[in-house]
Amino acid sequence: MSDNTKLEPTRDGFGRGIVRLGKENKDVVVLSADLTESTRASWFMEKYPDRFFSMGISEQDMFGTAAGLALTGKIPFACTFGVFASGRAWDQIRVSIAYMNLNVNIAGTHGGITVGADGATHQALEEITLMRALPNMTVIAPCDANEAERATVAAAKWKGPVYLRLGRAPVPNFTDEKSPFKIGKANLMRDGGDLTVITFGHMVYESMKAADILDKKGISLRVINLHTIKPIDKEMIMKAANETGAIITAEEHTTIGGLGSAVCEALAVGCPVPVEIIGVKDRFGISGKPLDLMKEFELTADDIVKAADRLLIRKRSCEAR
Amino acid sequence: MKNRPDIEVLKAKAKSIRRDILTMLESAGSGHPGGSLSMVEILLVLYDYSLRHNPKEPSWPKRDRFILSKGHGCPALYAILADCGYFSKDELSTLRKQGSRLQGHPQMGLPGVEISSGSLGQGLSISDGIALALKMDKIPARVYCMMGDGETQEGQVWEAALSAAHYKLDNVCAIIDYNKLQIDGFVCDVKNIEPLDDKWRAFGWNVIEADGHNIAALEDAFDAAEACKGKPSIIIAHTVKGKGVSFMENKCEWHGVAPKKDELEKALKELE
Numbered sequence: 001m002s003d004n005t006k007l008e009p010t011r012d013g014f015g016r017g018i019v020r021l022g023k024e025n026k027d028v029v030v031l032s033a034d035l036t037e038s039t040r041a042s043w044f045m046e047k048y049p050d051r052f053f054s055m056g057i058s059e060q061d062m063f064g065t066a067a068g069l070a071l072t073g074k075i076p077f078a079c080t081f082g083v084f085a086s087g088r089a090w091d092q093i094r095v096s097i098a099y100m101n102l103n104v105n106i107a108g109t110h111g112g113i114t115v116g117a118d119g120a121t122h123q124a125l126e127e128i129t130l131m132r133a134l135p136n137m138t139v140i141a142p143c144d145a146n147e148a149e150r151a152t153v154a155a156a157k158w159k160g161p162v163y164l165r166l167g168r169a170p171v172p173n174f175t176d177e178k179s180p181f182k183i184g185k186a187n188l189m190r191d192g193g194d195l196t197v198i199t200f201g202h203m204v205y206e207s208m209k210a211a212d213i214l215d216k217k218g219i220s221l222r223v224i225n226l227h228t229i230k231p232i233d234k235e236m237i238m239k240a241a242n243e244t245g246a247i248i249t250a251e252e253h254t255t256i257g258g259l260g261s262a263v264c265e266a267l268a269v270g271c272p273v274p275v276e277i278i279g280v281k282d283r284f285g286i287s288g289k290p291l292d293l294m295k296e297f298e299l300t301a302d303d304i305v306k307a308a309d310r311l312l313i314r315k316r317s318c319e320a321r
Numbered sequence: 322m323k324n325r326p327d328i329e330v331l332k333a334k335a336k337s338i339r340r341d342i343l344t345m346l347e348s349a350g351s352g353h354p355g356g357s358l359s360m361v362e363i364l365l366v367l368y369d370y371s372l373r374h375n376p377k378e379p380s381w382p383k384r385d386r387f388i389l390s391k392g393h394g395c396p397a398l399y400a401i402l403a404d405c406g407y408f409s410k411d412e413l414s415t416l417r418k419q420g421s422r423l424q425g426h427p428q429m430g431l432p433g434v435e436i437s438s439g440s441l442g443q444g445l446s447i448s449d450g451i452a453l454a455l456k457m458d459k460i461p462a463r464v465y466c467m468m469g470d471g472e473t474q475e476g477q478v479w480e481a482a483l484s485a486a487h488y489k490l491d492n493v494c495a496i497i498d499y500n501k502l503q504i505d506g507f508v509c510d511v512k513n514i515e516p517l518d519d520k521w522r523a524f525g526w527n528v529i530e531a532d533g534h535n536i537a538a539l540e541d542a543f544d545a546a547e548a549c550k551g552k553p554s555i556i557i558a559h560t561v562k563g564k565g566v567s568f569m570e571n572k573c574e575w576h577g578v579a580p581k582k583d584e585l586e587k588a589l590k591e592l593e
Binding site for chain 1: 447454
């Protein structure tokens with residue numbers, strides 16, 4: 001992977017997506033709980049002020065209001081930081097949105113440790129666990145800004161609630177407009193036969209870098225972009241487990257109940273193979289620079305390479321048995 | 322002024338609805354009689370007088386919406402909806418039973434039930450959202466949201482109160498079933514919500530107080546709410562928990578306990 005790839009936060013892709021939707025569909029409305037610029041809801045507000053609702057610092061009310069708009073034929077995108085959406089308003093999302101299977105789209109920006117200096121209270125590290133536990137909920141974490149735009153457009157057409165996990169930090173924007181995006185269908189980013197990494201968000205790019213490093217060592221790493229964590233693409237996961245015999249999961253999120261758990265749930269009943277789970281290990285975030293934090297929390301390409309080395313030893317010992 | 326239904330007919334109907342509620346609850350073996358009985362007249366006046374609705378077309382886009390935020394009061398709503406013809410009265414006996422559309426707390430899908438509810442404090446936000454969408458679509462329908470008094474201890478209610486005033490949602494009419502009791506005891510002892518009228522007024526609402534069991538007073542209140550423009554209205558309806566059954570009235574013990582067979586018989590006699 002080239003280090004010259006243009007950097008752009010996934011929240012910007014979301015901003016572009018809602019502006020596009022605003023033009024295409026007059027039923028699309030946007031709600032914001034005060035963090036209008038930070039979530040890029042402002043981009044929609046500037047173009048379509050009549051369809052933008054400022055809800056103040058009241059996340060529970062915002063999601064309830066979004067439910068009412070959805071009940072009356074609108075397609076709302078309700079925007080705030082991921083911690084406040086998934087945590088503070090969890091019961092409102094559960095009862096007022098998921099239980100009624102309403103077309104409410106939740107834009108949770110500032111997902112992950114790369115929020116940086118704001119620290120633990122503002123770094124969403126548990127939202128995928130919280131959201132994926134809800135019946136009817138679809139959970140998407142785009143790998144870059146371009147994919148975030150495609151995911152936003154797809155979410156508007158999707159029946160039922162969607163949680164979009166978006167990031168604040170500029171990260172490589174490496175997919176192009178022709179890249180496929182279908183909710184629930186993972187993207188094979190790079191084929192490989194020795195082992196597979198299943199990941200989402202900007203760790204897809206880290207995984208591609210890890211694949212380059214491993215390639216030089218003669219190890220072939222398959223990279224799967226599991227942009228939709230729920231509903232999970234079991235077919236792609238099973239195929240990878242069968243063909244490569246070992247799986248790494250990598251997420252900028254707690255390992256408790258997140259991507260690693262979701263993949264293991266699928267593997268345990270389908271094709272149990274050795275797994276290494278990379279992610280935030282049962283701890284809160286801290287202030288710091290995004291890239292330094294990725295290192296401290298062991299979420300870089302190098303950490304994926306280390307996991308691959310461990311996993312290959314385990315895989316061989318399984319095969320020898 | 323709209324034609325008002327015959328008060329004696331509504332009074333007789335109130336008794337019949339109360340009988341249905343208690344019969345359903347006894348058959349279910351659990352549920353919430355107190356807060357169901359306290360809102361019977363409010364629901365009757367809404368469904369037989371104020372609401373523009375059509376039981377034959379529950380999703381008519383121009384209908385007025387009734388949002389039951391205090392979901393535990395659903396036996397009263399189910400009884401009224403069946404009385405209006407949204408579904409058969411025979412279905413009432415399935416309340417809280419496995420496979421029934423009459424869930425212990427309301428679930429969308431049963432004709433006439435606009436939202437799923439049961440976790441308190443959420444209905445007013447949803448009502449605001451519906452009201453905003455109706456205004457966007459220039460549909461002159463109204464949204465009525467019934468809350469419990471204890472329910473206003475939920476912070477979200479006040480977030481939604483700010484929103485409705487901020488967006489001048491004069492198509493929203495909240496109703497508080499102010500029966501003064503909640504599970505743990507008297508509202509004023511559990512956590513006082515007074516002065517309730519001043520609070521809503523300070524939040525920018527048109528506040529109307531009424532005797533929640535007086536049919537003519539409720540009709541006046543709903544008319545006054547509809548006539549008020551530029552801000553949302555709230556009707557603080559003073560009611561009696563367990564209304565109509567002497568041994569249930571003003572007893573918080575009857576918040577969430579169904580009557581037993583002999584208690585039902587005694588209650589039905591009082592409601593003849």
